[in-house]
Structure formats: C-alpha cells, structure tokens
Amino acid sequence: MNLGQIEIAPVYPLWLILLLLLVGSLAGMVQYRLVRRRLGPYQALSISLLRLGGISMIISLALNPSIAVRTEQKVYPPVDILVDTSPTMDLPGHAGKGNRLDEARAFLLGGQNPLINLLAERFDIRIFAFDESFRSLGKEELTALKPGAKRGDLSEVLEKLSRKNSSAVLLSDGNFRWESRHSRSGPLIIVPFGNLESYRDVLIKAVKAPALAFRGREVSIDVAIRSYGYNGLVLPVLLKEGNRLLTAKTVVINSSPAEVAVSFSFTPEEVGQHNLSVSVPPQFGESLASNNAVHLPLSVVRDKIRILMISGSPSLSYRFMRTALKNDPSIDLLSFVILRTPSDIMNVPLQEQSLIPLPVETLFSKELKNFDLLIFDNFPSHLYLSPNYFGNVREFVREGGGFAMVGGPNLLDEGRYAGTPLGELLPVRLTGKEDYRRPPISPGVRLTRAGAFHPITRLSPVETDNLSIWQEMPPLDGINLLEPKSSGIVLLESADWIPRPIVTVGSYGSGRVLVLATDYSWKWSMGMVSKGKGNWAYLRLMERMVRWVTKDPSSDFVQVTLPEKVGEPGKESEVRVKVREGDFSPNLGGTVSFSVFNPEGMEIASRIRAASQPGEYLCSFFPEKEGPYKVKVETPLGDREEVIFIPASGVDLDGAPNLDLLKMVAESTGGKILTQGTDFLKEIETFAGKGQERLLTERRFPLWGTPYILAFILAFLTTEWYLRRRWGLL
C-alpha cells in the first residue's frame, strides 16, 4: 500500500471539516498556554499534542478516507458458434461427400489444428445447435450432431444469445426462418454450406386453395412450382383425390432456378371431406422427393339444399310442406303442382290460364342432377313420365341423390311402380290393389324401435318426451297401405290392428329414399297448434326428413371434425367427435369407441377422452408415417368413418442453399459471409476483436472502519489522560 492509494470521500462539506480542524487546533493552543502555567512547556506541549492528535483524527474521519485497490484483467472476446441443424443440412454439401452438416462439422473439427481449438484459445466460445429447438453443446457433442425435423428460427436464437458485445459464427445453408426484428449489436459471421449450382430439386412451393367449398361450385387451386437444375424440363402437374386423378396439366421449366404457376379448377360433386393432393412426379437426380406433393383437405358443403317437388294436385299436404320448406333459408325449392289432369275441362283460352306445361324432358333428363332431393307428392307419374325417366330417377338416387314420396291416393300410382326402376329403389311395396285408405276411424301413429332413435323422428332429445309428442299427434285421415321391404326401416307406423308403415326410409346406391305414406301430415301441424303447442314439431320433422334424405352431415348421429391443420408422422393428431346433441344418453358414455387404422389397414393405438361439452370427445393418435389413416367412431346410435391424410415431414421443404438470405442476415447484423479459401480465424478475429476490452476492477477499503484507527485515537486520548493524572492535573 502506498499513500497514493488513499482516497477521501468527505461525508460533510470540506470547508466544514477544515473549520473544525482549525477550531480544534486553536483549542489545542489555548490548552497549551493554560497547561504551561501549571506544568512546564514540554509537559504542556506533550499533553496538547496528544489531545490535538486525538481530536484531529476524530475530525478527519469525516473525510471518509479509504484505500482503493485497482486490478486490471484481460478478457477474451466472446464468440458464439451457431450450428444450423435444420433438415436441409441433411442434403448433399459442396463436394458431394457427406451432407451439409458433415461439412459444417469438418469445418470446425477437421485438420491437425481444428478450428474449434484455435477459437477456444483466442476467444471465450460457446457452441449451440438450432433447428426447431435451440440447445447448448459441448465441443465433444459436435461429432454426434444430427439434423432435426424442422427448420429453426434464427431471429429467436439471436434473441436468446444474451452475451453483451459477443460475435457469433453461423454455420448454415440459409434454410431457417428469419424476421429482421432483431436488434442485437454483435456481428454475425456466416459460413455458408451447400452448393446451389449442383442442387437439383422440383417442389410444390406454394398452394392457394380453399379449405371449404360448396358442392357444385367451381373451386380454383393455384399452385407455384419451383425447380432447381432442371432447365428445359416438361413437367406434368397432377390434381388427385386419394389415388384418383381429377385433372393434370403440364408446365415447362425454362431456367434454373425457376418458378412457374399453374391453376386447376374442378367442381366437387359430393358433400363431405375430400383428400385432394397436388403433385409432380419425382425426377432423376432429385435431392428431395418428399416435397413433390402437397395434400389439401377440402371440406365440401352445400350452399343450399335444392329440392324439386312435383305435386299431383293442390292440397293442404302440399301447402303445409311448401311453407315448412320455404321457412328454411338453407333450402331452395322448385315445385310444380299438377293443377289439372288431362281429363279436366279448361273453359278459357291459354292466355287466361296460369298453367304451364310440366317440363318433363328438361327436368328428368338434364336438370335432375342439379337437385339434391326429388319429391313426388301424391304424383300420378304414369300420366307424365315415361319409363325412361324412371330410370333417370333411379340413376339419380344411385349416384347420391335423395328421393322422397309423399302419400295420397296416387302415391304408388295404382301399382304401376311395381317392376319399374322406381319400384326398385323404394323401401316399401304395395299390399294389394287397394293402396290408399281413408279409414272410418282415423288411426294415430306410434314410433317403432328404430324410430325412437332415428334423427328424423327424434323430435325431442328426451326419449319419453319424444314418445309423448308422437302420441299426442292427431290421427291421420288417410294412409297408404304399404309393407316395408327388407331393405326398408320403418320409423313410424299406424297405431292400428295391422300397423302400416307411415314413415319408411331406405338406401339405394349412394342415395337415400324416404316414403311418407299419408297426405294428412299437415294435421300434425294444426293438431299441435290447436293444443297451443305451436307447429315446431311439424317443421322439425320436415327439416329432418330433408336433411336426412339429402345426407346432410348435420343429420348424422355422429359428427367427426377433422383437425384444420393435420399433424405429421410422430406427432399427435387429434379429431373431435360429437355425438349429436340431445340424442346422447350419458349411460352410453362407456360405449363410444374410437379406432384408427394405419395406411396398411392395421389398427394402431389411440386414445379417447371426454371433452368439456356433453357428448363431445377428443380422440388422438400418433401416426407412424405418412399416408391415409382411417378413423372410426362407433356408438350404439351409429358409426362414422373419416380419413385423415398425414403428410410426410418436409412436404414443403425447399432444400436449395439460400445464399441471399444469408447475405441479408449478415448485412443486417453488421457481419460478413465468409467464403471458401478465406482465413477464417483471421476474419473471426477481425470481427470478434472489435469487442475486445480490458477489464479494470477497483476495490475500496474504508479506513474509519479499521480497528487500528480506533486504537490510535484511544491511544492518544488515554495517554493524554494518563499524563494529566500523573502530572497532577486531575
């Protein structure tokens, strides 16, 4: 220690301290004169100096003296080494020996004096790897480093690197995510890997397609295709549904790299989930084949349910049904009513009639496919339709259309349907020549076992309430005398000695068929109105008939909602299952099952758990690989199957080295791209040295806190006291 290390930091103003010292000195001089009169000059001087010394030391404590100890330390500049382990680092590198990550590893560890060791001698280094995760590595872990499954985000990585004034070295091919939101001060020195000149790939770069489409309306799909190293290639682009080719187009690649656009349009004809894909065939020498296809789940719904209704005569049945159908905004109704038969007399010229001819040819040859549902309401079809048209109706239903027949004296056209294509698709048959009866005692109706649970006749979620509603329904004044075929399911029957089917449903081909064997269903509306209960039951019945027969998904017991964004192999995929609200009894909870079958048809492990809402479940599974997975939900009320297409990892991967992005990153961080042949160490030193600093540390030890000072003060004062006492002043 030397005196130069002593520093003061007065706790009071300096002038005050000096004033106190001055006053203390004057007091010492006065004391000296007083003591000298009694003792001698030497003794007085001793006592006065001792007191003056003690007081001065006490006052000088106010100067807050301390000893400052300064040490200087040399600091190694910090350097972070970032190794990009995004999946494209698995692609061939410059020389074609090993992948890009191998080259990055060799860059750091190769040679007799590995760069990593040289860096460690000169810098304070940390090593990190990043892909979808960001992790710190030891030097020895570099040898076992492997590419990850997803590309990383460099912006996030740089935000996590919190060392002040550190530089970073990035080893990457430029296939990471980057947002220039970063404000880090340290420069990024980038060593690029991969060779764009030798890279060859064709990929679906982007697809613009709707997730939801309307049936019968054209859908446009815009595709951007990028290629590297295939100048002059003529490339087919395929739009498929599952394995079925919908349409194909050809594009010509005129440069390398090149990006071309192609548009597809197609009209979905079936409601439901469609698994579309856009693909290009793998090319010779292509680096990546997994990015040649993109899967596009497309949900197709109806914009409106289009109904063609032909009524045999003006009737209350027609008018009440029309009102119910018109009441539903999702229904587009076109109806014809046969106002007069050929035997009726018309006594006025055509100009005074509103009647129009039934456009049979147009409706039954050309336009039928544009409807979702055809209704014959007490329609004597033999008067208007030739057998050929019956065949068209059968084909319409076979291909997925809905067909309903509503009762009345002409329901089965006096048996003329027997043996015709129309008779073939009906779920009922005639019992004899008499096919319609207005009984003297009108029968009520009752639900069958199937009808108690069927969405058409389940008007109330509570089973007992539903039974009561149907028991309350007024009796029918006219019914058709039918028998169900084995393929038909009777939902409602007459409460008669011999029960007759009133509502019967069935399927034919891909379509559904319904027979309502009465022209007095309007009484179900007015009967309930008369009791003050409104007409909701009738409206709901009509709505459910229409939705069921047109296969509207909302009428299904079990609804499966596929994930908007499907997962990938190894990641959990989840679907939401809803057992139709109100139709689900909690007692059935344990019997809802969920199964998943892999692309080979083998069942794989899956999990089902109740969601927050009653009747809703979350079902999940881990797909092992890409491909179509069939999910099946089974409940006592009905089953449902859907297919989820799990795409391969790296579907949208563009593996070309992205030198442009690397340059941009380097510029935005004030760094540099280092090319082959550069003296890397020197370059890194150049950048990292900019941040080099001498670190000066200073420690202060306050003197007033030391016991020696206290001892000195005590020694002065005690000695003075002792001498006073000895010399007789006390």
Added chain:
Amino acid sequence: MISRRGFLSLLGLGLAANLLFPGPNRSFCASFPQFFFTQLKYRGGEWDPNPQFAEAIIEELELRTSIDILKERRLTTLSDPNLFFCPFLYMGGKYGFEPFTAQEREILRRFLSFGGFLFAEDAMGAKGFGFDQSFRREMKQVFPHHELKRLSADHSVYQSFYLIKNIVGRQTVNPYLEGITIDQWTPVIYSQNDLSGAWARDKFGKWIHECVPGGEAQRSSALRLGINIIVYSLTSDYKKDLIHHPFIKRRQPTL
C-alpha cells in the same frame, strides 16, 4: 256355426270392451278428401246469406282442377275444437254481427297464424255497412299489427289457376280483393262483391241471383275467381316460383 247364446255373449263382451277401453279420439274430419268447404257460424247478423252457394263452385272445381274435394260444405264455429282441422274457412254475411269473445279472437289468430285460411265476403252489395264494419273491427282486433289491404294485381291469388283481370262477384262493389298478408302468405282474403251470390243456384240448377252489370260473363269470372281463391289456399305463392314467371309474363304483359 256359432250359437245364438255364443253370439250374444260375444256381442256383450264386445260392447263392454268398447265401453271400458274406448278407442283413440275420432277426428271430426275423418274420411274427408283434401279440400272441403267449412263455413263459419257466428253470433248475430246473418252468417249464411247464400245457403246454396257451394254446389256450383264445388262442381266447377271438380270439372276444371285436379283437387280432390268433398261435395258438401261443413259448418263450424270458433269454439269448435275441430276448427284447426278445417284449414279453409269461409265466412259470409250481410249484417253486423256480435263481437267475438277474447278467446275466439285468440283461437282465430292462432288458426290463421299457423296455417289456416279465411275467405270472408260481404254479400250486402254496398260498402261500409253492417258485415263490412263488423268484419273490419274483428280483423283489427285479431291482427292489430296487420292491416286489411288491397291485394296488388300481381298477387298470387290472381294467378293461382286462371289469370284474373276482372275482380267481380254478383256485383262489383270493389274491383279488387283485400287481404291480410303475413310474410309471403295471405291467410285472410276479403271480398265485398258477393261471390257466393254469383255461385248460388237452386236445386234445379238455375242461378238464383242475377249478376250485374255483366250478366253471365260476370258470373263466369266470379266462378274463376272462386277457383283461384281455393287453389291459392292450397298452393300459397307457388306461382311466384321463378319457373312460372316467364309464362305468366308472356300471358299478362301488363304485370
């Protein structure tokens, strides 16, 4: 061969069972075809000014249309529990009638709001008298938020079967029909031209009233209008479907 004793025993058992276990409620309208006239009886005034009107219009309906019709009229009242199973209600009269009770008005409102149809006509042959005043009063009470308005020339009732240009009856008090329209449906149609007077004929088939001023041509128009009203009650605004529009436009270019 069953013995007399056995037969009587079975008959007795059957009667006893019928008394003990009565069958389901029997409908007032059982065995009715799809359309039937139901005439409303009310208190006061004259509820049946043309008792023999139904036969001619029923015959016309049968001859000219495909409607399955009952060849007689039924009578009902607003307190009849079976009123709701008679969705076509005819109400005629000449003179003022007693106000409906609150319950009757509520029943009529419910009947008309949920699918029932009322064709009312003043047979007096003059504006603003007894029946007209009483009927308008009742309609204001039944539908306080809907007015009885003149039906426009393109209303479906004028196009439902014939394309009607002349709105007449036994007389031509108003060259139009009035109605209360709720959404697209007109559950109340009102005429002051005594249509039923033009339709009425005696048991020998002779027209009871002369149609003035147009004579038999006017009667023919009255019958056509009657058919249109009935067809409208069974088809609603079906003629407004787009497919019909070009045909009607060609035949009635003025609309």
